[in-house]
Amino acid sequence: MPNELNGELNEINAPSECPSLLPGFKSTCMRIGAMMIVVFAVRCVSRILLTLLSPIYSGWSEFAKTVLSVLSSAVFLNVIPITAGLFILKFDIRTRKRELYAKPRYFGRSFAIFPAGYGLAIACSLITTLIGMLVPKGTSVSDSFTTAQNALSANDPASAALLVFHAVVFAPIFEEFWFRGMVLHTLKPYGNGFAIFVSGLLFGLTHANLGQFLYTTAIGVVLGYVAVQTGSIITTMIMHAMFNSIGSISSLLMMSDEVKEYIRLLDLGETPSETPASVTVFLVWTTAVMLFAVVGFIMAIVKLVHFKRYRVPKMQTELSTGKRWGVFLSRPTVVIMLLMAFDTMTFLYVTTKLLELIVYWFY
Numbered sequence: 001m002p003n004e005l006n007g008e009l010n011e012i013n014a015p016s017e018c019p020s021l022l023p024g025f026k027s028t029c030m031r032i033g034a035m036m037i038v039v040f041a042v043r044c045v046s047r048i049l050l051t052l053l054s055p056i057y058s059g060w061s062e063f064a065k066t067v068l069s070v071l072s073s074a075v076f077l078n079v080i081p082i083t084a085g086l087f088i089l090k091f092d093i094r095t096r097k098r099e100l101y102a103k104p105r106y107f108g109r110s111f112a113i114f115p116a117g118y119g120l121a122i123a124c125s126l127i128t129t130l131i132g133m134l135v136p137k138g139t140s141v142s143d144s145f146t147t148a149q150n151a152l153s154a155n156d157p158a159s160a161a162l163l164v165f166h167a168v169v170f171a172p173i174f175e176e177f178w179f180r181g182m183v184l185h186t187l188k189p190y191g192n193g194f195a196i197f198v199s200g201l202l203f204g205l206t207h208a209n210l211g212q213f214l215y216t217t218a219i220g221v222v223l224g225y226v227a228v229q230t231g232s233i234i235t236t237m238i239m240h241a242m243f244n245s246i247g248s249i250s251s252l253l254m255m256s257d258e259v260k261e262y263i264r265l266l267d268l269g270e271t272p273s274e275t276p277a278s279v280t281v282f283l284v285w286t287t288a289v290m291l292f293a294v295v296g297f298i299m300a301i302v303k304l305v306h307f308k309r310y311r312v313p314k315m316q317t318e319l320s321t322g323k324r325w326g327v328f329l330s331r332p333t334v335v336i337m338l339l340m341a342f343d344t345m346t347f348l349y350v351t352t353k354l355l356e357l358i359v360y361w362f363y
Helices: 002-013 022-052 062-088 093-100 107-133 140-150 157-190 192-206 210-230 234-253 257-267 277-305 321-330 332-345 349-362
Strands: none
Touching (some): 107 277, 192 210, 234 277, 257 277
């Protein structure tokens, strides 16, 4: 009798025969890499087209150039890659729509992580600045460190308003659907933590310049964490807009001629003789942002100390975190994607050679 009972218990507790998730995981990683290859390929095409068309729009007004820049960014850096991603990842938006845009859990409390996220991102930005100081000036690599500083620069109010709209409204809507929607939800079956960090990494790489890479990767990880916590990308769209708003306001304040002159004198080591009202507003805002970032960084350290890891779903293949990253980084499409990302953020070798070939054959 005891032997029969033990046999029944062993039968009940025996692991069920379920198919391995490893083949599906490898396929998913391959498709993620393929999507990112399209991202950098389209970015390359965009650079070439804008270069070839530069003689045409060089005489345009500042606002017309800004409209062209925003439209080019929207089409080539968002609409085309996202559309390609939908097909490559086989992401059915009709069945996932309710899941992505569900009513957020802990909506109010989730914003408590915003200061910590901003502080962490600014810390990464400072690290980037220090690294950039070591890079020789006047090279394509050093230019990649300064791209972020010029991203929202404009010389007239209309252009500035359009750039702010793109950064605060358009980008959060499309990028959150893309990374915290498509990418994060595609990878979630293989662990929340893995999905958060990969989607954050890809978010940083997509910005395609060294000046923004660490900053945007940190923000991507924070937004991924919030998306999993709240079960909705509505919260992350709002938070993404908040992140971009801080930089947009700073850029708008720097449009003032008085502020530009004040900064120029400081760069020359001179002491400005007077402080106009616009400069005072700029200094107050900058000081407030810096204090907010410091407090946020302290909060981030506290949260990281008490961070509770997400439980990773058990896989039949018993893949550890390191193994999953190994599988992901060893996929051929991911390797190609990383090489393309490195080239895009540094020497632009492929883009330059393709442009030279086009000029040679057609001009």
